[in-house]
Amino acid sequence: MCCGAAPDVGALCRPCAREVAPCDGLIPDHLRSPLDATNAQAWVVDGFGGAHAIAAKAVIGRNQGGDVVVLASSVSREHAELRRGETGWTVRDLGSRNGTFVDGARCQGRTALPGRAVLKIGDVALVMNGRGTVKDWVSGEPRHLHIGNHGGMSEDEMNIPLVVAKI
Numbered sequence: 001m002c003c004g005a006a007p008d009v010g011a012l013c014r015p016c017a018r019e020v021a022p023c024d025g026l027i028p029d030h031l032r033s034p035l036d037a038t039n040a041q042a043w044v045v046d047g048f049g050g051a052h053a054i055a056a057k058a059v060i061g062r063n064q065g066g067d068v069v070v071l072a073s074s075v076s077r078e079h080a081e082l083r084r085g086e087t088g089w090t091v092r093d094l095g096s097r098n099g100t101f102v103d104g105a106r107c108q109g110r111t112a113l114p115g116r117a118v119l120k121i122g123d124v125a126l127v128m129n130g131r132g133t134v135k136d137w138v139s140g141e142p143r144h145l146h147i148g149n150h151g152g153m154s155e156d157e158m159n160i161p162l163v164v165a166k167i
């Protein structure tokens with residue numbers, strides 16, 4: 001769900017997981033998305049490998065009513081907005097205190113996202129793959145599109161492999 005390499009840390013491969021290593025004090029419970037996985041337009045994946053479904057427009061922030069809730073003091077209540085347009089995904093900082101970064105560059109105005117991007121929201125880094133669709137299957141099983149999220153909080157859930165196919 002990151003760069004196309006085999007997932008190793010939840011939904012992330014090991015190098016991508018290193019790139020978005022959780023900041024001090026962050027625990028998996030501090031990140032969540034209330035969106036049902038069947039309605040996912042894209043996914044943002046945290047440094048624990050937990051995948052969070054987003055719709056075509058999603059506000060990330062500390063606000064409990066947000067689309068991706070990130071409970072970290074460096075994150076503003078309404079921090080950044082992801083939106084899917086005709087030409088792809090963009091991100092816009094919503095006047096946050098600590099800024100939004102795309103692949104290391106501070107986001108000014110609405111910024112186009114590459115297919116795979118590292119978003120930094122305050123001190124919290126996330127991988128977003130806006131071009132991936134999640135598929136999972138075991139050998140012998142018919143290959144079908146499965147919009148689902150095996151990223152989870154338990155060790156067992158994290159071990160279920162995910163495969164990303166370009167669409």
Ligand SMILES: [Zn+2]
Binds near residue numbers: 004015
């Ligand atoms: Zn990767």
